[in-house]
Amino acid sequence: MSTDAPKLSPVEGIKEGSQYLKGTIGQELHEDSDHFNKDNLQLLKFHGTYQQDDRDKRAELKKTGGGKAYSMMMRCRIPGGRLTSDQLLAHLDLCDELGNSTLKITTRQTFQLHGVVKDDLKAAIARVNAVGLSTLAACGDVNRNIMCCPAKRTGPLHNTIQQLADELTVALAPQTPAYHELWLTDDETGEKELVGGGPGEVVEPLYGPRYLPRKFKIGIALPDDNCIDIYTQDLGFLAVVRDGEVIGYNVSVGGGMGTTPSASKTFPALAKRMAFVTPDQAVDVAKAVIKVQRDYGNREDRKVARLKYLIANWGIEKFRRAVEEYYGGPLQDLTDDDVTDFDDHMGWQEQGDGKWSYGLNIENGRLYDNDQRQLKAGLRAVCQRFKPEIRLTGHQSIIFCDFDEDQRDELIQILRDHKIVTTEDTSTVRRWSIACVALPTCGLAITESERRLPGIIDGLEQPLAKLGLDKERFTLRMTGCPNGCARPYNADLALVGKAKNKYTLFAGGGWLGNRLAFIYKDLVPDAEVVDELVAIFAAFKANRQGDESLGEFCTRVGQEDLAGLAAAAPKP
Incomplete structure (x- = not known):
């Protein structure tokens, strides 16, 4: 029987040799080139950015002997889609000043900015951090932006699950100092040595030097409101509610949508229900699930490296036993609680504190201004007039929070003044x-x-x-x-x-x-x-x-x- 070690995919070697995601990104930022090399492209994902080119311009550039029209897509980490008016305004400024003048609300409750040229990338990432957000781990082979029901409601239910989203975001974030050194310092050489990681020091206690085999996604939902599509997540926490309190979560594992039609070994999958955990167990169980995937996920073939393939190979019972081993004890069996409804939170909804929220449908999540519609200008006007708390939904739309009864008509009028189609005037199929x-x-x-x-x-x-x-x-x-x-x-x-x-x-x-x-x-x-x-x-x-x-x-x-x-x- 062969004892040869498995052949790792090339990306695994890039990660392991990157000095915890630093690579030579710093040097490349100072080079006279409009794009990054292939190795750094893999590492940049962990920092929240992808290199792209405008494919509409490829043929035209090819005819004239030119290269590709390169730019960067930059994605934020916004747990549960919750942000302030000032943070939204800052993103609108960014898309006008450093992007392609549009902003995309993603299906994971965050923003994507397109069209950032390489020379502006450091400034763009620094500006995101300056308003209290981050791009770290918005992409890459780590836990990505955590989805959670965005509705603003008084009472313990929404507060509890949104607090869990925040706790998981901190607990599962990469610890490498490379992000701070590359994007948030004034070092002009790009040669600064990575802080930490000396002899005996563990830089990434959760992820290790190779991070995860593939991307990892988490969602938190309520049974009567599966607005974040919990069964499409690698790891899902479905709140179990008794007498108006969250007493724990039914944990599901192994959801994932990606597939390669030419490879029959790939498939979409819905997560499988695994076990019940109490609120104080949730973070440590999440870490245990990630560690099992870290140590046993496929690192030879990225096509089958997601958690869903490990569970398909092992079965849910074997996977649960491995999670319990990493967690350090047995987990309770599932309750009968499951998803029963889906609220997209559009239109006017009472928050329970005497205030109202308004969910505005944004078609395909794209914010732009043109002669027919001024979405960006309208959102600016709303934020400047009311300073509402903002929530982004898993359906690429936006919720304005904290309106008084007598402010409702004024909000709608501002939207209509900017030719924005209100949710009430949006067809059901479009919504x-x-x-x-x-x-x-x-x-x-x-x-x-x-x-x-x-x-x-x-x-x-x-x-x-x-x-x-x-x-x-x-x-x-x-x-x-x-x-x-x-x-x-x-x-x-x-x-x-x-x-x-x-x-x-x-x-x-x-x-x-x-x-x-x-x-x-x-x-x-x-x-x-x-x-x-x-x-x-x-x-x-x-x-x-x-x-x-x-x-x-x-x-x-x-x-x-x-x-x-x-x-x-x-x-x-």
Whole structure:
């Protein structure tokens, strides 16, 4: 039997030799080049930034003999999507002054800034930190931004789960001083020695010198409000509530959306329910789960390095035993509590303290100003007038908090003055849709997504109204590639880029987030997408039973019968 050590992927060597994520980033920041080298590109992710190029400009530049139009995408770490008006204003300033003049609310309750050139990157990261936020661990093979129900409510429930999000953020953050040295000091040489890590000193007690095999995502939810899609997370904490108090959490493990169609060994997965933990156990159990993944996750093949593959190989019982071993004791069995509802927190909602919050739907999370709509200017006006607390949702939208009753009309008027479509004037299908960035900046995108979904919805709104389904709640999600950043694989309906101008159409998930969709049709041409969706809606209208949801209907009839019913149903 061979005793050879497993062959590690190249990225593992880059991490291990990086001096705890420092690499030669400092030197490159001072070099006369518009892009970073390949090794540093892997390390920069841990610092919250990806190198990209404008793919719309590639062909044009190639014709003239030029290179790529490089820039950096910068992502923040905003636990549970909670921030101040001043922090939002600072990001709006950043996107105007150092970015491409737009700001993206992500599906993980944070901001992405696109178009930052290399020479401005250090200044941009420093400015984020100057307002009390960070980009550290927003990307990379570590725990990323922790999702949590963003609703502002008085009482112990939301306070408890949001406090857990904050505690986990601190406990699971990388400890390397490289981030501070690279981005938050005035060293001009880029040659400063890494502080710490001397003989006998452990720089990363949780992660170690190679960090995790792959990215890691955590979400915290309430049973009656799964607004953060808990079963798509590597690690989920579902609050167990008794007599208005959180007595603990049902822990789920192994969710993940990414897949590679050409590799049958890859697949999307929903997390498996593992054990119940008390509030005082939650942080240490999270660390134990991460340590198991750190030590046993696949470091040879990044395609199968996520936690979901370890659990698929081991089974949930073996994985639980390993977690208990790292934790140092047995865990309690699960309670029966599970997800039962989903609140997107849009529109006016009472906070319970005499104040109101207002959830504003932001289509695909993109904040911009143009002749038709002034989203950035409108948000500036709201923040400057009211100074509300801000919450970002897992559906790429925004919540303004702490409004008095007599301020509600003024807020709505400010939005309308800036030609912003209010939530009340947004169709249900648009409100429950999300899309990833895709083209032109994402290097993995195969097809359009964010720029295409609004037009698809334009084509759906009238047929849905004719079918009497315009108030029907279902999730419609779109991604430009199979990596699944907009969580398509558990949606009622989803479009996933498969080939140029062609999509895989999924059906059968649901807004509750606890069921995977199936492939309904593959390689659907872009020009036929709307017709295919309308046919599904027509079949649903003609054949639904009782009050079943769209996803439930699709799952009940299955792919083959759904195709037949869709072909036979009268079209609106």
